Amino acid sequence: MHYFIFPEIDTTIYSRTGSKNTGLDQILEIRKDQKSDGTMIGVSRILMKFDLSYISSSMVRGTITNPKFYLNLYDANPTNLSYSQSLWAWPVSQSWVVGEGFDHDIPVTQQGVSWDFKTGAEEEDYWRLENSQSYNQGGTWHDDVYASQSFVYETRDMRMDVTPIVNKWLDKTYVNEGFILKRSGSLENPTPSGSGDEGSTDMLGNFSFFSRQTNTIYPPKLEVEWYDTKWNTGSLEALSSRELEDLVFYMQSLRPEYKESSKVKFRVVGRGRYPTKSFSNTSSEYLTVKYLPSGSISNIGGDGAYYSVLDSDTEDVIVPYGTGSLISCDSTGNYFNLDMNGFQAERFYKFEFKVISGSGTVDETVEYFDNNFTFKVVR
Numbered sequence: 001m002h003y004f005i006f007p008e009i010d011t012t013i014y015s016r017t018g019s020k021n022t023g024l025d026q027i028l029e030i031r032k033d034q035k036s037d038g039t040m041i042g043v044s045r046i047l048m049k050f051d052l053s054y055i056s057s058s059m060v061r062g063t064i065t066n067p068k069f070y071l072n073l074y075d076a077n078p079t080n081l082s083y084s085q086s087l088w089a090w091p092v093s094q095s096w097v098v099g100e101g102f103d104h105d106i107p108v109t110q111q112g113v114s115w116d117f118k119t120g121a122e123e124e125d126y127w128r129l130e131n132s133q134s135y136n137q138g139g140t141w142h143d144d145v146y147a148s149q150s151f152v153y154e155t156r157d158m159r160m161d162v163t164p165i166v167n168k169w170l171d172k173t174y175v176n177e178g179f180i181l182k183r184s185g186s187l188e189n190p191t192p193s194g195s196g197d198e199g200s201t202d203m204l205g206n207f208s209f210f211s212r213q214t215n216t217i218y219p220p221k222l223e224v225e226w227y228d229t230k231w232n233t234g235s236l237e238a239l240s241s242r243e244l245e246d247l248v249f250y251m252q253s254l255r256p257e258y259k260e261s262s263k264v265k266f267r268v269v270g271r272g273r274y275p276t277k278s279f280s281n282t283s284s285e286y287l288t289v290k291y292l293p294s295g296s297i298s299n300i301g302g303d304g305a306y307y308s309v310l311d312s313d314t315e316d317v318i319v320p321y322g323t324g325s326l327i328s329c330d331s332t333g334n335y336f337n338l339d340m341n342g343f344q345a346e347r348f349y350k351f352e353f354k355v356i357s358g359s360g361t362v363d364e365t366v367e368y369f370d371n372n373f374t375f376k377v378v379r
Contacts, residue, residue, distance in 0.1 A: 001228040002324045003064075004221045004342020005050050007212045009098035009178070013114055015138060015187055016042030019121040021101030021112035026214045027076050030087060030182060030207040038201030043187045045138055046209075047096060047113060049178030050222045056170055067226040068323065069166040071147075071179065073209035074218035075156035080205035085197060087158065087207065088148045088184055090141035091165050092177040093130060094118055138187065139180050142168075148184075158209065159223070166222075217311070217344050225324035227297045234331025239290045243272030244357045249369040251351065257376045262340045268292075269333060270305070270355065289333045293357045295326045302359040307336055312348035312374050321354055343377045350374045 011023045016033070028048075033041040048071075058064040071089065097119040099112015110121035115138055117125040127136045145168050149160040162179065169176040183204070185196015197204055210218040239247070252267040270292045295304020305327040309319035319325055319338075327336045343349065351373040358364045 001064075001226055001337060001339065002319045002342075003055070003224040003339055005052075005055070005224065006342070007220050007222075008049050008051050010046065010048040010212050010220060011098050011113055012044050012046055012103075013138065014042060014044045014103075015115050017108065017114070018116045019110045019114045020103070020105075020108040021099035021110060021114050022103045023099035023101055023109075023112045024213055025103050026211055028073070028209045028211045028220075032183065032198065032204050032206065034201070034203060038203065040187065040199070040201075043183070043198055046181040047092065047139065047178055048181065048220060049092075049176070052166070052169060052176055055224055059170065064224070064226050065228075067163075067224050068161065069163045070223040070225065071158065071160045071162045071220070072223055073158040073220045076208040076210045076214075076218075078156055078206055078208045080203070081151070081156070081207070082202070082204045084150070084152045085204050086148050086150045086184065087160070087181060088146055089160060089162055089165060089179045089181050090143060090146050091168060091174050092180050093140045093142050093174070094127065095175075095177055096139075138182075141180050142174055156207075162222075217314070217347065221342060225322065227323050227326070228328075228337065229295065229297075229326045230328045230330070231294050232330050233291050236289060236291045236329070236331065236333065239270060239272065239292060241357065241363065243290070244270075244293070244355070244365060244367075246273045247271070247355060247367055247369075248273050249353055249355070249367075250371065251373050254373055254375060257378050258340055260340050260343060260345045260377050260379060263337065264340065265335055265337050266307075266351075267333060267335050268305070268307075268327060268353065291329045292327065292334050292355060294329065295356075297323060297326075299359075300326070301356075303356050305334060306354045306356075308352045308354070309338070309343075310350050310352060312350045318343065318349065340377055345377050345379045348374055348376050 012029045028046045029044050031044040096113040101109025118127050119125045127140050129136045145164050147160050147162040147165055168174045183197035185198040187199050210216055212219050247270050249270050292305040293303045300323050306321040307325050308321050310317055327334050353369040355367045
């Protein structure tokens with residue numbers, strides 16, 4: 001199962017502008033501005049916070065178990081990125097106020113978070129090191145837990161596994177003050193090339209991502225993924241290997257529209273294209289329901305039937321094949337559950353499916369099904 005959370009607040013803080021707030025900008029940036037000789041002009045970092053109350057309560061009830069968390073940010077035309085580099089995330093250690101400023105404000109907006117201040121341009125609002133009166137420009141964070149993602153060549157969207165950080169908030173080790181996203185190393189403590197990207201002389205370029213304020217379909221989101229597959233076939237028979245080699249796949253009762261607050265059980269059916277006749281069966285073999293290959297959390301990517309959800313227009317993957325998209329089975333047939341929360345309303349989506357059998361053997365088959373299984377999410 002997948003569940004999506006959009007950020008409560010997000011912003012960019014810039015070293016060059018000190019106390020300027022940009023809390024309402026539509027773009028988030030991790031910049032590294034340099035002169036031609038590599039000397040530093042300035043950098044920026046991203047702050048972002050999500051409300052985890054629904055996830056926490058669902059875990060207490062047992063409706064969500066052992067989830068993984070992925071931070072998704074979407075490319076907004078970055079510039080001059082180097083071939084290979086990484087971005088890092090840490091949990092912020094102090095509360096901050098997003099503010100209502102824009103980068104182009106004249107005069108600049110100083111109320112809200114900035115490189116120098118966590119809430120506004122006052123002496124008591126400086127970012128300070130823990131248990132210290134020392135200032136710490138550019139934010140403060142807990143450094144014992146972190147996450148990272150590598151970007152190679154044309155990889156510009158982010159899907160960073162931030163499970164270790166979110167777990168620290170859920171188990172109350174730290175108060176949830178959000179993520180800080182930046183390059184490794186520190187602007188304040190320049191290091192030789194290779195030991196820290198932010199303060200080095202390496203030309204790495206500028207990342208740009210859409211913020212929660214964007215007018216596009218690409219706001220940031222925290223993706224929650226967990227294994228919810230159940231398997232109880234009752235008296236159903238399995239599809240034979242021959243039937244799986246020439247499989248017909250379809251969905252039952254797929255409606256054209258679903259409300260954005262819906263939680264829906266979708267039924268799927270697989271059958272051989274030319275079922276073998278059985279004289280002991282008085283009904284049509286074409287109507288006989290058999291079950292697809294079963295999968296397990298210990299063998300994700302192996303045998304099993306998986307679903308994926310894509311934006312019908314852009315082909316962007318909303319729900320990927322994986323732990324949270326393995327199809328279940330009950331005595332009626334195969335099915336999966338989907339929570340429409342986090343899908344953009346008034347847009348069309350489509351299902352695609354993957355069926356794997358005989359994985360790891362010479363008889364392994366992997367089939368994909370894209371049969372125009374489309375639907376619209378509405379308000």
